[in-house]
Amino acid sequence: MxxxxxxxxxxxxxxxxxxxxxxxxxxxxxxxxxxxxxxxxxxxxxxxxxxxxxxxxxxxxxxxxxxxxxxxxxxxxxxxxxxxxxxxxxxxxxxxxxxxxxxxxxxxxxxxxxxxxxxxxxxxxxxxxxxxxxxxxxxxxxxxxxxxxxxxxxxxxxxATKVVDNNMPMTKNSQTYNNPDEQLSQFYHRESQRKVDFNGVELNQPFELLFLHVCSLSWDDLKETGLDTHVLFDKFDVIFQQFNSATSYSGPAAIRMLRASCGQKPHSQLYSAADSQCYLFNNLAKLGFGHKLLMNHDGKFANFEKNIRQDGGWNVPNDLSVTTPLIQKSFDGSPIYSDRYLFDQWLSNIGSTPNATLYNTVSLHDGNKIIGNQSRLNSLESFHPRLLSLLNDINYLFEKIEQSGRKVMVVLVPEHGAGIKGDNLQLPGMREFPSYNVTHVPVGVRLFGATKRQAQTLNVNSPSSYLAISQLVEQVVEKDMFGEPTATLAEIVNALPETDFVSENDSATVIQFKGSYRMKIDKEDWIEYGNDN
Known part of the structure; x- marks a missing residue:
């Protein structure tokens, strides 16, 4: 040449x-x-x-x-x-x-x-x-x-850096650090010292705990589809507006969720044993909550179920019923079952003793095929109808719980976003880099049957992550929100811990540093990561 x-x-x-x-x-x-x-x-x-x-x-x-x-x-x-x-x-x-x-x-x-x-x-x-x-x-x-x-x-x-949107969380004191590496090191040092203490807490009024762990749902996905105004979001007592899932993949997200009682760990430490106090569901077990696991998939891809058992401290069987109807086929051809039917199954199995249930759904995962009239759509085209269906199913669940009169705390916690819009570094549907648009997820909490119902939704606008969920659960129990409450929900929410924005996968780290997002891939230099399309 x-x-x-x-x-x-x-x-x-x-x-x-x-x-x-x-x-x-x-x-x-x-x-x-x-x-x-x-x-x-x-x-x-x-x-x-x-x-x-x-x-x-x-x-x-x-x-x-x-x-x-x-x-x-x-x-x-x-x-x-x-x-x-x-x-x-x-x-x-x-x-x-x-x-x-x-x-x-x-x-x-x-x-x-x-x-x-x-x-x-x-x-x-x-x-x-x-x-x-x-x-x-x-x-x-x-x-x-x-x-x-x-x-x-x-x-x-x-x-000149791209200034972040006014609605984005601002990392505290980032201006005081000389470089992103110094800021990241100090972040993990602080996080290593943070824990939610469940010792001395007693469950006076039993209630059910249901964690809806949704794969592939971010605020950016909701806005892109126009479904951020769905009626479901008016029914939460608390919505975390700036919650960071800290990763863009399912396995690490599940481990972080199950270890929510400790501060955020580096990705490299997720696959080694943690302090026993870090495991949220183990802490709940000490309060008298049983454990239930329910998924609308087989959990085999990327060893998802194995990861949550081995690294998330989970030791109960999957309650999936083989009679549940199929609604989709996964990208690997495996079956995906109806969320609504599984919600009905969960409702019918509520017993007299309190349980903490982890429900994991992959109905929004990239590559899924809808069974039926919309089977011709590719996964990006079908994302809107699949998301609408899931939101409608969760709304159905809320209506059924309310009609039952049961005492239930529901926590919606997406694993990560779908990235359906893509950005200047990633194609639509790709999540190799844990960008703000992918890890900024809608987290909502509803207390059904609480003694004093919140008149309006409380918005948490400060940067938050899993530690805030663990403390919220602990405070709901300690303050006896389903019995004779000793605090208002607003007082509990106002005291929740903040967590600066740091997201990681095995090869990429994204942080907010001096007014812009920066990313480091492996041992490369930090680069600016704008979220423009």
Whole structure:
């Protein structure tokens, strides 16, 4: 692709090769870097550029270069992209064997970027037409120098951060830290010292606890579908407006939920034993609550059920009834059962002794297929009807509980969002990066049969996470909210702990730092993470 030295001016003391078509490679990468779609490792790219234009006069060396530059260029492009590490990608490819063929095709089509294809076509034709009049190699080298100057000597406009929305949580004292690493280290140090103490608490008035653990639901998803105004959200006593699920994957979300009685741990510590006081359901068991597990799926994909048992401290069987009707098929072809029927099953099995039930639903998971008239829709197209159906089913559950007159505390806690809108770094439905839009989830609490019902919904606008849920449950018991309350719900809510925004997966961390969101992938440098589409 580079022009051989024999075809250039040999009178020059150092006759560098022309980049030729590699100009397109670098110019497109610089454009993608400028638009925020990929990263750009300047040192490695400069080394590759110098290798391409090095004056190899010997024909054998020139031929060797022509053989290796294409795989090196592809590898460097992958390295500059923000795709998972090669080892992790190989591991994920193993999961593709379990995916339904229609879902694989749907995923493939999401990677087709028609705007980028059109840009590539225009670039190729422009280069072909103009290469005899314009020295593109000089332009490429000049742009390299320009971006290097911006990288190491940034101007005020080049470093201006995207100010967060006024409704987003503001991390306390982030202005006092010198860099994101220092802030993250101090965050985990503080979190390691926080616990909710259930010792000395007694359950005077028994009630049922139901945790609705919903896969793939964020505030961003609700707004994108227009369902953020669903009647269900008017029926909660408490809504956490700035709750952070702290991860964008189901297994880690379930573990964090089950360990809600301790401060937020790094992702790397989720798969090792925690202090016994951290396990929320174990603390509830000491108060006299039994345990129930109910899921509308088989829990086998990515060892979900195994994870919550092994790392979440769960040791009771799944109460799923085999007679429950199917409503969807999962992306791996496994059955997904009716939420409404399972709610009825739960209602019919309420006994005289109090239970804490964890209900997990994957009705909104990416790749699901609706059974019936809407089976032709792909999973992005069917997300709105699936979400509407789930919200209607939860609303149905609320109506049934209210009609029964039972004392029940319901906590809606989504695992993470679906990311159906996507952003400048992730395709719709992808959750590799735990961005604010994906981990900012709607958490609601309703106390059915409480002695003093809250007249209006209490909105928690401060940054919150699982520790606040654990303390809320503990306070509802301690203050005897279903018996003879010693405090108002507003007083309890106003004293809930705050948690700064930090979200993690196994390879990516997102925090809020000095007015913008920053992300670190593995051991790379921190980058700004805007949530624009």
């Amino acid at each position: 580079t022009t051989p030295i024999s075809e250039q001016n040999k009178t020059s003391p150092v006759a560098f090769a022309d980049l030729g078509a590699w100009n397109l490679y670098f110019l497109l990468k610089l454009y993608l870097f400028y638009s925020g779609s990929i990263g750009f490792h300047f040192l490695e790219n400069i080394a590759f550029l110098l290798f391409l234009i090095a004056p190899f006069r010997h024909k054998f060396l020139y031929q060797i270069r022509q053989v290796i530059v294409i795989p090196v260029g592809i590898a460097l492009l992958y390295y500059d992209s923000r795709l998972p590490s090669f080892e992790k990608t190989l591991g994920q490819l193993m999961n593709l064997a379990d995916f339904d063929m229609s879902y694989l095709m749907e995923l493939l089509m999401r990677f087709v970027n028609f705007k980028l294809i059109a840009l590539l076509v225009v670039a190729v034709f422009s280069y072909t037409y103009l290469k005899n009049w314009i020295k593109f190699t000089s332009i490429t080298v000049g742009l390299f120098m320009y971006f290097i100057i911006l990288q190491y000597y940034p101007t005020e406009s080049a470093t």
